[in-house]
Amino acid sequence: MKKHLLFLGPPGAGKGTQASLISELNSYLHLSTGELLRQEVKMNTNLGVQVKEIINSGELVDDSLVLEIVKKNLISNNKGWILDGYPRNLSQANSLNTVLNELNQSLEIVFYLDLNEDILVERLLKRGRTDDNEKTIRTRLEIYKETTRPLINFYESQNILEYIEGNRDLKIISDDIRQKMAL
Ligand code: ADP
Secondary structure (H helix, E strand, C coil): CCCEEEEECCCCCCHHHHHHHHHHHHCCEEEEHHHHHHHHHHCCCHHHHHHHHHHHHCCCCCHHHHHHHHHHHHHCCCCCEEEECCCCCHHHHHHHHHHHHHCCCCCCEEEEEECCHHHHHHHHHHHCCCCCCHHHHHHHHHHHHHHHCCHHHHHHCCCCEEEEECCCCHHHHHHHHHHHHHC
16 A cells, blocks of 8 residues: 655645545544645644745745655654655755655555646636636646646656546545555
8 A cells, every 4th residue: 555645736726625535534633735835824833824825826835835844744753655746846856855865765556647728727716725726727727838837748758657537436536546546
């Protein structure tokens, strides 16, 4: 059974939903950088104040800030974990490798959850988070295509990438994921 998982894919593909399901079933840590950043904003912490505008514009938060959050959470964990929304660019992917080496852990499987762009936009507009307006969604999709999507090749070349079709029933998708992580 794989214990160190990563979800990759465009905003709105269902990464968070699947990561929550799988982490609950296995008692793994669900580490969503977006969720953790939103909590900081909500609690009005120093970090939250720093990142609020960036999040609401759809741009990426500074790599070093996000790395601190990831480190802090991975260090205190000893079961399994699921990364969701991190890494989002090559520099973050390299930092993650360094951190995992230091912790003597390694990423075992990357689920690439994909979905047609029209459906993505439709879903995000329905979701209605404060950063889910048409303009921000376009920005996030562009950033995804330019800086995050190249990570697919990065992980494919390490032979740990599994493609998951996101335009299916939620339960069918999670069964598919569970089967693949059991191998
Ligand atoms: P979505 O998958 O719908 O884009 P997330 O919850 O993953 O939503 O992220 C929301 C926002 O949080 C992003 O648009 C970005 O501003 C910030 N964020 C999340 N993860 C990262 C990251 N790894 N690096 C930089 N910024 C991030």
